């Protein structure tokens with residue numbers, strides 16, 4: 114069952130063999146516990162704010178950093194402290210989490226001037242929750258581990274509401290000792306956590322999952338457009354789908370947004386298109402044809418060109434309208 118709190122896997126994805134696998138940390142890591150461990154959190158976006166609020170609610174001391182400092186206001190009001198750079202965040206906290214837009218942002222925060230790698234050291238750990246490709250994750254892992262610190266990639270399945278409810282699903286890979294050390298915080302933020310092996314396995318799992326997510330939403334958008342053009346009620350179509358074998362929580366959540374053509378962002382469309390782009394690159398690197406995902410990617414690119422980058426991914430529907 115996917116709802117169990119811990120799931121380990123000896124998953125051996127071919128892709129991971131090209132990259133570093135976990136190394137033994139030089140210093141034993143202590144288990145994170147409220148009242149004992151200071152956590153860091155970089156990236157106060159749609160996911161970062163509710164995840165941090167849940168850590169604070171659970172009694173952890175949290176030091177946060179965000180490029181645009183105003184976005185730290187809700188967590189500061191709940192008791193978080195603010196660092197002025199990722200480096201300072203890494204200096205003040207033992208385990209530092211980050212959730213950042215894309216590979217460029219993730220590398221810049223981890224490896225850039227005043228980045229995490231310049232402030233972290235042995236006995237600490239960096240947990241990157243951003244959805245990135247395995248190559249990016251390995252670049253970050255190499256920089257972090259060169260300091261003696263540990264690294265865990267931990268992208269999540271789930272969106273804004275699961276982040277608020279502490280019901281995310283962590284797809285982790287990297288240093289297993291760090292995975293075990295941060296089980297407490299992961300359980301506060303999520304309903305399930307998987308340890309999938311060496312660096313890259315978590316990133317690849319996340320890209321596979323989100324490739325399907327993006328393709329399903331693009332297919333729903335086309336079905337809704339065809340229903341409308343045929344003079345059918347889109348609400349009726351959603352009800353028919355909800356009663357049969359194609360019923361799923363994503364259609365139930367995103368379908369009404371399409372009916373109303375209102376897309377407040379839970380999962381921004383630009384991030385879904387980034388994930389399709391990265392999944393297609395993974396497919397290219399492995400010689401795996403992905404024609405459905407490639408077509409879906411074009412639909413998201415069209416929606417972006419129509420000004421929907423920051424809307425919810427459901428706005429891919431706008432790509433069907435001419």
Ligand SMILES: NC(=O)C1=CN([C@@H]2O[C@H](COP(=O)(O)OP(=O)(O)OC[C@H]3O[C@@H](n4cnc5c(N)ncnc54)[C@H](OP(=O)(O)O)[C@@H]3O)[C@@H](O)[C@H]2O)C=CC1
Nearest residue numbers: 156157158159160180181213214218243244272379380384
């Ligand atoms: N929203 C969702 O439903 C889910 C998102 N994800 C993934 O999690 C990650 C975060 O998503 P989400 O919270 O929605 O994203 P948001 O767009 O809401 O937030 C992105 C964060 O990244 C920061 N950032 C971007 N570029 C830089 C940079 N160059 N240097 C420093 N900070 C930077 C932003 O800072 P600033 O505020 O200053 O711009 C912001 O804090 C993404 O990789 C996404 O794909 C995964 C699962 C679900």
Ligand SMILES: O=CCCC(=O)O
Nearest residue numbers: 270271272323326380
């Ligand atoms: O990366 C975002 C995934 C969205 C979801 O799992 O609902």
